[in-house]
Structures are given as structure tokens and as C-alpha cells.
Amino acid sequence: xxxxxxxxxxxxxxxxxxxxxxxxxxxxxxxxxxxxxxxxxxxxxxxxxxxxxxxxxxxxxxxxxxxxxxxxxxxxxxxxxxxxxxxxxxxxxxxxxxxxxxxxxxxxxxxxxxxxxxxxxxxxxxxxxxxxxxxxxxxxxxxxxxxxxxxxxxxxxxxxxxxxxxxxxxxxxxxxxxxxxxxxxxxxxxxxxxxxxxxxxxxxxxxxxxxxxxxxxxxxxxxxxxxxxxxxxxxxxxx
Amino acid sequence: xxxxxxxxxxxxxxxxxxxxxxxxxxxxxxxxxxxxxxxxxxxxxxxxxxxxxxxxxxxxxxxxxxxxxxxxxxxxxxxxxxxxxxxxxxxxxxxxxxxxxxxxxxxxxxxxxxxxxxxxxxxxxxxxxxxxxxxxxxxxxxxxxxxxxxxxxxxxxxxxxxxxxxxxxxxxxxxxxxxxxxxxxxxxxxxxxxxxxxxxxxxxxxxxxxxxxxxxxxxxxxxxxxxxxxxxxxxxxxxxxxxxxxxxxxxxxxxxxxxxxxxxxxxxxxxxxxxxxxxxxxxxxxxxxxxxxxxxxxxxxxxxxxxxxxxxxxxxxxxxxxxxxxxxxx
Numbered sequence: 001x002x003x004x005x006x007x008x009x010x011x012x013x014x015x016x017x018x019x020x021x022x023x024x025x026x027x028x029x030x031x032x033x034x035x036x037x038x039x040x041x042x043x044x045x046x047x048x049x050x051x052x053x054x055x056x057x058x059x060x061x062x063x064x065x066x067x068x069x070x071x072x073x074x075x076x077x078x079x080x081x082x083x084x085x086x087x088x089x090x091x092x093x094x095x096x097x098x099x100x101x102x103x104x105x106x107x108x109x110x111x112x113x114x115x116x117x118x119x120x121x122x123x124x125x126x127x128x129x130x131x132x133x134x135x136x137x138x139x140x141x142x143x144x145x146x147x148x149x150x151x152x153x154x155x156x157x158x159x160x161x162x163x164x165x166x167x168x169x170x171x172x173x174x175x176x177x178x179x180x181x182x183x184x185x186x187x188x189x190x191x192x193x194x195x196x197x198x199x200x201x202x203x204x205x206x207x208x209x210x211x212x213x214x215x216x217x218x219x220x221x222x223x224x225x226x227x228x229x230x231x232x233x234x235x236x237x238x239x
Numbered sequence: 240x241x242x243x244x245x246x247x248x249x250x251x252x253x254x255x256x257x258x259x260x261x262x263x264x265x266x267x268x269x270x271x272x273x274x275x276x277x278x279x280x281x282x283x284x285x286x287x288x289x290x291x292x293x294x295x296x297x298x299x300x301x302x303x304x305x306x307x308x309x310x311x312x313x314x315x316x317x318x319x320x321x322x323x324x325x326x327x328x329x330x331x332x333x334x335x336x337x338x339x340x341x342x343x344x345x346x347x348x349x350x351x352x353x354x355x356x357x358x359x360x361x362x363x364x365x366x367x368x369x370x371x372x373x374x375x376x377x378x379x380x381x382x383x384x385x386x387x388x389x390x391x392x393x394x395x396x397x398x399x400x401x402x403x404x405x406x407x408x409x410x411x412x413x414x415x416x417x418x419x420x421x422x423x424x425x426x427x428x429x430x431x432x433x434x435x436x437x438x439x440x441x442x443x444x445x446x447x448x449x450x451x452x453x454x455x456x457x458x459x460x461x462x463x464x465x466x467x468x469x470x471x472x473x474x475x476x477x478x479x480x481x482x483x484x485x486x487x488x489x490x491x492x493x494x495x496x497x498x499x500x501x502x503x504x505x506x507x508x509x510x511x512x513x514x515x516x517x518x519x520x521x522x523x524x525x526x527x528x529x530x531x532x533x534x535x536x537x538x539x540x541x542x543x544x545x546x547x548x549x550x551x552x553x554x555x556x557x558x559x560x561x562x563x564x565x566x567x568x569x
Contacts, residue, residue: 082437086433086437087430088430091430102420111420
């Protein structure tokens with residue numbers, strides 16, 4: 001589904017992402033973890049076209065999408081959410097989602113119908129007429145997800161969708177992500193909530209200082225001494 | 240087709256307005272209303288890009304001037320009907336608008352506004368110095384040869400109806416924007432361009448299309464102005480004052496709404512001429528001070544424009560229906 005190779009990006013003298021490579025297979029839930037400043041979000045921005053890459057390639061469904069603009073990448077079926085949510089503040093929740101719904105149709109009613117279905121799926125239907133900025137953060141994160149789901153992505157890059165959520169909201173979101181995956185969506189998620197990564201992901205990539213530190217199943221990762229030293233900490237217990 | 244209550248009210252208002260010249264035989268008031276139509280057209284055209292797309296241009300007078308000069312020069316020098324000149328001016332303004340937009344549309348917030356402001360200044364300088372074409376600072380008079388083809392009329396009634404039709408165009412386009420893909424995309428760009436792009440919105444293209452439409456209409460207003468006033472002066476038609484007046488009307492009335500600019504045009508036109516007649520004979524300039532204060536007060540008290548006064552009730556109902564205790568302000 002997604003194959004990145006030798007991706008490199010520096011900001012001035014700082015090498016933010018250095019020759020990173022990994023693959024995300026069809027129907028997988030892949031996790032991208034690492035300490036703050038490891039380059040996770042930068043990597044996301046490079047994959048989805050927000051930042052140009054200094055070197056390396058991004059292949060999505062066997063097509064080279066390196067250097068394409070974000071809107072083109074999105075239309076090809078590679079969707080993303082933002083770590084800091086970006087709702088269309090003064091538009092209603094329904095209108096927010098409809099913007100996504102127009103990705104593959106020019107028809108107003110079709111976009112509206114699609115948006116209503118997605119709102120039902122993420123359980124935001126009862127908020128559909130309120131302006132997006134009045135939603136609390138947990139619902140804003142769900143709105144962000146609904147909006148991109150409405151574009152019918154094949155691969156979804158989630159940038160800390162669990163961040164800032166209450167425990168109950170985390171559980172709901174995990175269930176939603178699993179549902180989406182079961183419906184055939186491939187997912188790549190940046191996440192700090194390790195319990196979620198452990199229960200959801202079947203493949204985990206660890207970044208540290210812009211480089212890939214380790215890669216493997218959640219079990220392998222938690223036993224990797226380098227990962228424990230750099231990120232998880234001594235005595236980390238995966239359960 | 241079943242008409243909603245709102246549509247019936249709107250059509251009734253339109254019918255009443257359309258009958259004004261039949262009962263009102265007073266050139267002063269007709270002139271005032273024709274001016275309101277013109278302002279409503281200009282503010283409405285500005286509102287398409289600024290209100291719906293967040294592109295706060297402070298140089299729209301440039302496109303007004305392009306329209307006025309194009310049709311007038313074609314008419315005076317070559318005898319081309321101003322109707323055709325109107326189209327030519329509109330197309331030229333669209334082309335210039337898209338080119339300027341292509342260069343400046345990536346600029347954010349105030350930088351975009353400043354670029355448009357500078358552009359209008361450049362147009363003034365060109366119009367003043369290209370004497371062979373524009374007669375420079377003398378301006379150009381439109382010869383008084385009344386006929387439909389010449390878009391010059393003896394009385395005011397023809398201008399009234401042409402103005403009425405023209406000022407409806409931006410309203411229809413705004414209504415279209417509120418129920419179409421391009422309108423949703425435009426509003427999404429206004430709210431957050433990065434997020435819009437992540438959803439597949441080709442933002443530059445969307446903005447340029449709407450810019451082409453808005454500048455076309457502004458230029459059409461320019462031709463109408465030139466034909467009605469029968470004189471164009473580069474220092475007025477490209478002026479910052481005119482650009483801000485256009486913007487102000489849409490802001491006061493309510494940006495990003497179909498009828499806001501019309502309300503703004505009505506209020507500002509009435510307020511400024513009332514104040515001029517009521518206070519004009521007092522200390523010189525007092526009416527301008529009061530006018531300025533009035534605008535400041537309106538912007539502070541009704542930040543979303545006059546139109547929001549009519550929508551507030553509806554919004555409250557919607558919030559009560561859709562919301563529960565989980566809704567918090569932030």
C-alpha cells in the first residue's frame with residue numbers, strides 16, 4: 001500500500017528525518033512511535049505532500065507520489081488528520097464533512113448523503129447543525145476523522161487522534177479505528193498512547209532523532225533494548 | 240415548485256422595489272436608489288471573494304476602473320456600444336484579476352490586502368500617465384447621445400432597472416456558492432486552507448475562478464458607473480477611498496452572506512446622505528466625524544454585520560436543537 005524509501009528532510013542544520021524507510025501493507029494498522037521531536041509529524045508531512053522531501057521516494061499503491069501537492073495526494077486516496085485539529089470553525093459540522101464529501105462528486109445531494117452516513121458512523125449526527133468551533137476537543141478529533149473519511153481514502157494517516165482525549169473517548173476511538181480497519185481501510189498512526197498502539201497495531205515503526213530505530217510487531221518492539229532506552233523507559237510493561 | 244416563506248418574502252420585496260419608479264417621481268430619490276444598486280453590485284461582487292473566500296482585497300477600485308475605462312475608451316474613440324464595452328471590460332478585469340491573483344493569492348492575510356492596495360495605486364498612475372489613451376488626470380466624459388445601444392438615457396428609469404438587475408447578480412451567485420461544491424470549497428479555504436487542501440481542495444484554482452467572477456462583476460459596475468455619471472476621473476475611480484467604501488459596505492452589512500452587502504449599501508448610502516444634509520451646514524466636516532463614529536459603533540456592536548440581526552433568532556433555535564451540555568465555548 002505504502003512504501004517509503006530513503007526519506008530525508010532537514011530544516012537548516014537540523015536533520016529532522018534521515019533516510020527513513022518502511023512499508024505499510026494492505027489492511028494493516030501500522031504504528032509510528034518515538035519520543036517528541038523524533039520526526040514523526042515531519043515524516044507524515046512528507047508522505048502527504050505538505051513538505052517537500054530533500055531525498056527519497058514515497059510510493060502509494062505502486063505509484064510514485066513523491067513531491068505531489070497535498071490536495072493531489074488526498075485525491076489519490078491517501079488521507080490524513082492533523083495533530084492540532086483544523087476544523088472549519090464557522091461552518092456547521094455537516095458542512096465540514098461535506099467538504100470532504102465533494103472529493104469524488106460534484107453533486108450536492110450525493111455529498112450531503114455521504115456526509116450524513118459518515119456522521120452516523122462516527123456518532124456525530126446530533127451535532128450536525130452546530131458550528132464546528134463549539135465542539136469540545138474529543139468531538140473535534142472525531143470531526144477531523146469524519147471529514148477525511150468522507151473523501152473515501154484507502155490509507156489513512158492519523159496524527160495522534162487519541163491525544164487529549166479522556167479515557168472513555170480513547171476507548172471509543174480505538175473501537176472506531178478497529179471498525180474502519182475491518183471495513184478495509186489501511187491505517188498508519190502516530191501515537192503516544194502505547195496501550196492503544198499495542199492493542200491496535202500489527203506493525204510498529206520506531207523513530208528516534210529522525211532515524212528508524214526499530215521495526216516489528218508490538219511484542220518485538222517492547223522487547224527491543226534500544227527502543228526501551230530511547231522511548232519506552234526501563235521496566236516498561238506492555239500489558 | 241413550492242415556494243418557501245422566505246422566498247415569497249424576498250420576491251415580494253423585489254416586486255415592491257421594482258414598482259418604486261411607477262410611484263416615485265423624484266429624481267433625487269431615484270438617483271439615490273440607483274447609487275445604492277451600484278454599491279450593492281460592487282459590495283456584492285467584493286463579497287464573493289472576500290466574504291466567502293477570505294480574500295480581503297483593498298484594491299477593488301482597480302477593477303471598477305478597468306471596466307469604466309475599457310468601455311468608455313471603446314465608446315468614445317471607436318464608437319463601440321458600451322454594452323459590448325461592458326463585456327470587454329469585464330473580461331479584461333477577469334484576466335487582470337486572475338493574473339494578479341495568481342501572483343498574490345499565496346500571500347497571507349494583510350500581505351494580500353497590501354498587494355491589492357498597491358495594485359490600485361499602480362492603476363491610478365497608469366491612468367494618469369497614459370494620456371493618449373485616458374486623457375490623463377482630465378478624465379473622460381461620456382458624450383450625451385441617448386439611446387439603448389449607447390447605454391445613455393434621458394431619464395433615470397432605465398438606469399434604475401438596469402441597476403436593479405445588475406445588483407441581483409451577485410446575490411444569485413452568492414446563493415449558488417452556498418449550495419455548490421465550489422462554494423463549500425471556497426468557504427473551507429477561508430476557514431483553514433491547509434485543512435481544505437488535505438481534503439483534496441485545489442485551493443489556487445478555486446480562488447482564481449471566483450476572483451474571475453468577482454472582478455468581472457466589479458468591472459461591469461464600472462461601466463454602469465461611467466455611463467450613469469457620464470464622467471470618469473482616475474483619482475476617484477481607482478482611489479483607496481472607493482476600494483474601502485466597497486469593502487466597508489459588505490463588512491457592515493454582513494460578509495459571506497448573499498444579502499449582507501445589499502443591507503450595507505442601503506444603510507451606508509442613507510446614513511451618509513442623511514448626515515450630509517442634516518449636519519453639512521454645521522461646522523465643516525462634522526458629518527464625516529459622525530459618519531465615522533457610526534461605522535465604528537456598528538462594527539463593535541454588530542461584528543457579523545446587520546444581516547446577523549435577522550439570523551440571530553434562527554441561530555439560537557438551531558443551537559438549542561442540536562446542542563446539549565457537551566457543547567462548550569472555546
